[in-house]
Amino acid sequence: MYCEAAQRIHLYRQAVLQAFVYLAGLQLLASSSLRSALAGSCGLLAGLAYQYNFLGIKRLKVASAHLLITP
């Protein structure tokens, strides 16, 4: 009984978290009507281009980025 309730609370927490992520994205898209929606769709297009390796862009590497930051 206790385990079931705990699991249900865990699931609700996950749902709220996920809803917050998407709602914050929508809020950012709608913040200044059309112009911010345009900027957001540019970002989405850039993300899709990187995801599907447009023009082989995943070849570019920043191999030593963590060496610059870590001591």
Place this chain on the structure above:
Amino acid sequence: MNAGAGGFAGAPVTKVILASSISSSVILQAAHGLQRRAPSPYLHFLSQSFVFRHPGELACGTLLLYYFRLLERQRGSAKHGACVVSTLAINYALQSVVSAALSTVLPSGPYGLIFANFVPFVLDIPPAQNFTLFGLPMTDKASTPHQSVTPFKNSCAIPTYICTQKLMYAHLGSL
């Protein structure tokens, strides 16, 4: 809105991006009334891709950027850094084409980074559980990267990791 360990353990690139975005946004919002010259192209690229002009957008965007450090924890800092740099470049090119075509000024801010991070968040991160709530499909993606936080040789990562371990052992002891 917190996934995995709190703080920036194992996410130095996100830390740098967030620090630069917040500080430059606050400074430029405070100096809003001042008269400025038109910025050089490099400065325009930086301000267009990092500076929010409104406090509300700053709050939402900062939350989302902080949340998406789970992507950096999953694929590693070097790969995420490469993704960030190329995404910024593509996004700036797209934005300048769109603003020239429609002759509008697009709002500045890291919109490109934030909405480009949504793509791998939706497509790549595997959920452990699918369930429905009020008929809406939901997943537990937000808690997935708990296991993938590893201690890096980072000034802040190691104390955080030790603290987490101590907390875990304390919980085990209380059981």
